Amino acid sequence: MLTPPELYKLLAGSVLPRPIAFVSTVSADGVPNLSPFSFFTIASSDPPVLVVQNSVRGNRTRKDTIGNVEATGEFVVNIVSEDFVGAMNQTAGEYPPDVDEFVVSGLTPVASELVKPPRVGEARVQMECRLLQIVTVSDKPMGGSLMLGQVVRFHLHDDVVDAGLHINLDVLRPVGRLSGTGYCRVTDRFDLKRP
Ligand SMILES: Cc1cc2nc3c(=O)[nH]c(=O)nc-3n(C[C@H](O)[C@H](O)[C@H](O)COP(=O)(O)O)c2cc1C
Secondary structure (H helix, E strand, O other): OOOHHHHHHHHHHHOOOEOOEEEEEEOOOOOEEEEEEOOEEEEEOOOOEEEEEEEOOOOOOOOHHHHHHHHHOEEEEEEOEHHHHHHHHHOOOOOOOOOOHHHHHOOOEEOOOOOOOOEEOOOOEEEEEEEEEEEEOOOOOOOEEEEEEEEEEEEEOHHHEOOOOOEOHHHHOEEEEOOOOOEEEOOOOOOOOOO
C-alpha cells in the first residue's frame, strides 16, 4: 500500500510540467490573498472555464483560497512569468488568513473590473473568474477540492497578444511546475502537424 506522500510523489513527478494558476481572492472581511496552484487546467473553452485544485492540509484544515472562494464566489487566475517567479514563491508560505500575500511578495494589486479580488499587475495574462461549482474529491489529508470558475473577463498586456489573439510565449515566458522544488521554462519548443 502506498502512503499519501508516496502517492503525491508518483503523481506530481509524472504529471508534468504543470501550469501554475496564481490565484488572487479576498476574504469575506476583504483581506486579499494570493497563492499558486499547479493542479490546474482548462475545463471548457465555451463557456471558458478553468479548474484549480486545493489540497486538504495534513491537519485537515482548508486553504485560505478555497475558503475565500466559497465565501465570495470570485477569484482571479494570473499566469506566472519567469521575472516574478521568486515573488510567487514567497506567497506559498503557510501564512495566517489575515496576511495579505500581495504585501509579502511586493507584487502589485490592480483593481479588477467585474470581481472583487485584485489582479496581479505584473502578470501578462489575468483572468477574472466567477465560481461555477466546487467539487470535493476527498476531505482527507492530501485529498482536495476542485474550484471550477468561468472566466468573465480576460486582461492581456498589449505586447503579449497579437491582432489574431496569438499569445507570444517569448513575452509571456511562463514557468512550469515539476516535482520537489523543480520548475521549467518554455524555451525549447517544436511543432507537430496533426494527421
Ligand atoms: C508552484 C506551486 C504550486 C502549488 N500547487 C498547489 C496545488 O495545486 N494545490 C494545493 O493545494 N497547493 C499547492 N501549492 C501550495 C499552496 O500554494 C500553499 O499551500 C499556499 O500557502 C496556500 O495558501 P492559502 O492558504 O493562502 O490559500 C503550490 C505551491 C507552489 C509554490
